[in-house]
Amino acid sequence: MPDKIVIREVGRTFDVKGGVFAALDRVSLDVQDKEFLCIVGPSGCGKSTLLRMLGGLEHPTSGILTIHHGEADRPLTAMIFQEESVFPWLTVEKNAAYGLKVTGTWRGPESVERVDYFLEKTGLARFRTFYPYQLSGGMKQRLSVARAFVTNPEILLMDEPFAALDEQNKLLLQQELGKLWEENRGTVVFITHSLDEAVLLGDRVLVMSSAPGRIKQSIPIPFERPRTLMSLRRTPEFNRITQELWDLLRDEVERARAEESGRVAATATVTINAESAG
Amino acid sequence: MWIVSPLALLLLWEACARLGFIEVRFFPAPSTIFAKLWELIGTAGFWIDVGTSLRRMFIGFFMGAIPGLIVGLAMGLFRPVREICQPLVAALYPLPKIAILPLILLIFGIGELSKYVIVAIGVFFLMTINTFAGVANIPAIYFDVARNLRASRWHIYLTVALPGALPGIFTGLRVCMGVALLLLVAAEFVGAEEGIGYRIWWAWSVFWVTNMYVGFAVIALLGFLSAYFVDWLERRFLPWQRRQT
Ligand SMILES: Nc1ncnc2c1ncn2[C@@H]1O[C@H](COP(=O)(O)OP(=O)(O)O)[C@@H](O)[C@H]1O
Ligand SMILES: [Mg+2]
Numbered sequence: 001m002p003d004k005i006v007i008r009e010v011g012r013t014f015d016v017k018g019g020v021f022a023a024l025d026r027v028s029l030d031v032q033d034k035e036f037l038c039i040v041g042p043s044g045c046g047k048s049t050l051l052r053m054l055g056g057l058e059h060p061t062s063g064i065l066t067i068h069h070g071e072a073d074r075p076l077t078a079m080i081f082q083e084e085s086v087f088p089w090l091t092v093e094k095n096a097a098y099g100l101k102v103t104g105t106w107r108g109p110e111s112v113e114r115v116d117y118f119l120e121k122t123g124l125a126r127f128r129t130f131y132p133y134q135l136s137g138g139m140k141q142r143l144s145v146a147r148a149f150v151t152n153p154e155i156l157l158m159d160e161p162f163a164a165l166d167e168q169n170k171l172l173l174q175q176e177l178g179k180l181w182e183e184n185r186g187t188v189v190f191i192t193h194s195l196d197e198a199v200l201l202g203d204r205v206l207v208m209s210s211a212p213g214r215i216k217q218s219i220p221i222p223f224e225r226p227r228t229l230m231s232l233r234r235t236p237e238f239n240r241i242t243q244e245l246w247d248l249l250r251d252e253v254e255r256a257r258a259e260e261s262g263r264v265a266a267t268a269t270v271t272i273n274a275e276s277a278g
Numbered sequence: 279m280w281i282v283s284p285l286a287l288l289l290l291w292e293a294c295a296r297l298g299f300i301e302v303r304f305f306p307a308p309s310t311i312f313a314k315l316w317e318l319i320g321t322a323g324f325w326i327d328v329g330t331s332l333r334r335m336f337i338g339f340f341m342g343a344i345p346g347l348i349v350g351l352a353m354g355l356f357r358p359v360r361e362i363c364q365p366l367v368a369a370l371y372p373l374p375k376i377a378i379l380p381l382i383l384l385i386f387g388i389g390e391l392s393k394y395v396i397v398a399i400g401v402f403f404l405m406t407i408n409t410f411a412g413v414a415n416i417p418a419i420y421f422d423v424a425r426n427l428r429a430s431r432w433h434i435y436l437t438v439a440l441p442g443a444l445p446g447i448f449t450g451l452r453v454c455m456g457v458a459l460l461l462l463v464a465a466e467f468v469g470a471e472e473g474i475g476y477r478i479w480w481a482w483s484v485f486w487v488t489n490m491y492v493g494f495a496v497i498a499l500l501g502f503l504s505a506y507f508v509d510w511l512e513r514r515f516l517p518w519q520r521r522q523t
Binding site for chain 2 (some may be wrong): 057076077078079084085087088090091098099102103151157249
């Protein structure tokens with residue numbers, strides 16, 4: 001299969017007080033067309049930064065990032081964020097239609113049908129005239145999933161979309177997302193900190209190392225679809241893969257922690273110096 | 279429910295006046311004031327005063343609010359505009375607008391224009407600041423959603439910046455109504471031939487205390503109605519806001 005996304009030696013630094021901070025360092029990876037790629041890594045390793053680059057919200061400071069744009073009448077990417085991102089001033093229906101409206105791909109009745117279809121799929125059809133303040137957290141997240149799917153993007157980008165949800169809602173949404181994707185296959189880059197979620201949804205899982213973020217390992221996920229978490233958990237293969245992922249991740253999480261406390265200690269020293277100087 | 283406490287206060291006042299606890303030459307009983315109000319409502323002069331003040335207030339209001347809205351939005355959306363305007367607004371805003379009333383009268387004369395201008399200046403700054411704050415407080419995530427979908431600049435302004443700033447704009451409108459009334463009455467004290475402020479000042483100069491109170495009552499009522507009007511607009515235009523009832 002052809003590569004949809006090609007990332008070569010991409011780095012990203014941020015100017016911070018007293019120097020530059022490297023969030024990503026020489027990241028190289030390819031994502032195939034119609035691949036569901038999951039990325040896990042310790043917090044602060046630059047996962048969101050990488051995803052925001054793919055979504056056109058950030059630029060790399062070094063390296064090359066190429067996305068092959070296939071069809072002109074579809075948006076290239078649609079992003080689903082971890083935070084609440086549905087527009088409070090639009091009704092459920094208008095939120096779901098937002099992407100089609102602003103990308104100039106609204107096609108009258110055909111689009112209305114498309115919006116209806118995804119509202120139905122995400123269980124929001126009965127709430128179409130509601131405003132977000134009238135919805136629960138899980139419903140709002142489902143709405144942002146619907147808003148992204150409605151635009152029919154070439155690439156779906158998801159940044160820990162279910163992290164803020166309770167366990168039951170998360171399980172249901174993972175299941176629904178898996179089903180939606182199987183029915184409407186496209187390229188997906190999905191960031192998560194849940195190993196179960198990564199194995200349930202992904203064709204492949206990338207493990208990133210702690211700051212500056214690099215790609216540490218790529219693990220293929222061999223399970224047939226459709227998958228459910230409950231049936232996967234009964235297989236020894238599932239346990240072997242999650243164990244392997246956890247072994248890879250644990251070192252990084254520990255290192256990230258040590259670095260974080262190092263950063264805090266460094267800032268503290270600076271403050272003390274500044275105080276004694278003043 | 280909201281009628282209970284004002285009514286209780288009026289009753290207490292009435293009782294105190296009748297029982298001679300307060301000096302009725304300075305604090306006439308509410309019944310006396312309302313009788314006077316009733317009498318004046320039947321006169322053409324009363325309506326000329328009210329109409330004149332309302333017209334001045336609304337013209338001044340729009341002269342200030344529309345430019346304020348535009349400047350506030352531009353400050354929120356464009357960095358160069360923000361960098362130029364922010365220090366100016368910060369320096370000029372705290373200046374009490376009544377302090378420059380003599381200057382306004384000097385420049386624009388004693389006629390109608392000076393009334394419009396003083397109201398407009400007060401409203402302009404409040405509207406600018408509140409609109410700017412309204413845009414600046416829109417969470418970045420909403421802009422990210424639009425930018426990710428490659429929405430055009432105009433789409434971003436119209437579908438994110440403007441609706442996102444509306445709560446701030448309405449806060450601005452609410453405080454501006456009060457300030458417009460305040461500045462107008464002050465301006466009518468010193469240089470006017472008609473208007474509610476003028477009528478209060480005139481009543482003072484001839485010591486018709488009850489007529490002064492009628493003026494206060496009319497202003498209070500106008501303040502109340504304009505606040506109510508903004509609330510009504512807000513309910514109509516911001517149905518998406520959670521409100522406590
Ligand atoms: N705009 C920014 N300015 C400075 N530092 C940033 C900025 N954005 C992200 N960072 C830093 O880059 C690192 C990676 O951030 P992020 O991509 O959000 O990590 P992750 O999503 O993996 O938790 C973090 O240490 C974060 O503090
Ligand atoms: Mg993140």
